[in-house]
């Protein structure tokens with residue numbers, strides 16, 4: 001104790017005698033938790049430039065922990081700058097609130113992540129933003145006027161998994177000076193490079209990624225990111241991010257950072273399992289349609305094939321049940337599953353199932369979709385044979401139930 005300055009216990013509890021050395025090397029980067037960042041002296045205080053990258057001035061503007069994860073995400077996705085948000089939906093909101101003003105027109109794919117559409121409909125009512133819906137597999141349905149500011153893309157689209165004509169849509173958007181924002185959650189920066197589509201050297205302006213899904217990989221952490229390649233766009237987003245007080249917990253960031261190392265391996269395994277399920281599901285008589293972009297009959301299959309490297313296709317597959325199965329039947333089916341848990345989200349270790357009624361979810365007619373209730377399977381890290389057996393058992397129970405109630 002003698003080498004410590006003698007202090008009152010009350011002060012000693014606040015000012016620890018030992019500071020961690022700054023130079024030890026560890027496998028995982030050190031975790032910084034900060035609201036306050038302590039300035040060396042008044043010179044450092046007066047020379048802070050919080051709008052610069054890697055300027056340390058206050059917790060909401062970033063710490064080494066958040067910048068490390070942000071750089072990783074930007075690099076994986078092929079961009080340069082990254083901002084973190086407390087959820088994927090918050091990252092979406094950041095993009096919308098940064099770029100959209102009263103009187104602007106925003107274009108949204110009909111199969112966009114549902115809460116993004118809800119968010120935009122809310123902006124439409126309250127702030128006079130004109131929301132237009134296009135068919136993701138038909139570029140001609142995207143008809144921007146001179147008021148068009150932003151187009152939302154998603155590949156593959158939520159729930160029905162159509163793969164859009166990204167090249168066609170981005171080319172048309174650029175020709176009309178419309179900003180392109182891609183929800184990159186499905187591809188995770190692994191299936192394709194949104195900032196440089198293979199061979200065509202075409203880039204979106206902004207990507208949003210629900211890090212909640214594959215990067216977290218645990219089904220336990222919520223986070224989102226916004227990646228850009230152009231500095232000017234990044235700065236616009238950066239200012240919005242700062243004035244809205246958007247920030248993330250250092251602890252959560254460290255968890256995602258830790259999971260990132262295994263993301264590609266998990267993604268490939270889940271893609272592979274989904275393909276095995278796809279092949280099996282296609283042979284089952286209970287379904288009128290199985291939806292997955294790698295299926296040769298899928299809407300947008302050729303666009304998927306052109307853009308996705310290594311034919312990666314994430315771990316999602318949806319089925320549409322024959323119309324003779326009603327909601328009661330489908331609920332019975334979902335409840336009969338044992339490995340597939342009923343819940344939202346995906347990308348974690350546990351396989352998930354969710355049921356949808358497309359009638360309530362789409363603004364346009366989609367002739368490629370069959371009538372019937374839809375169930376989406378999100379593949380976890382279980383052995384695919386066990387997952388298939390789980391679905392087989394549930395289908396047996398469904399058929400028994402269906403026969404009894406006929």
Ligand SMILES: *Cc1c(COP(=O)(O)O)cnc(C)c1O
Nearest residue numbers: 087088089113185210212222223
């Ligand atoms: C989950 C998800 C989001 C939203 O992410 P949260 O972190 O749950 O808010 C956005 N887009 C897609 C495609 C998603 O799957």
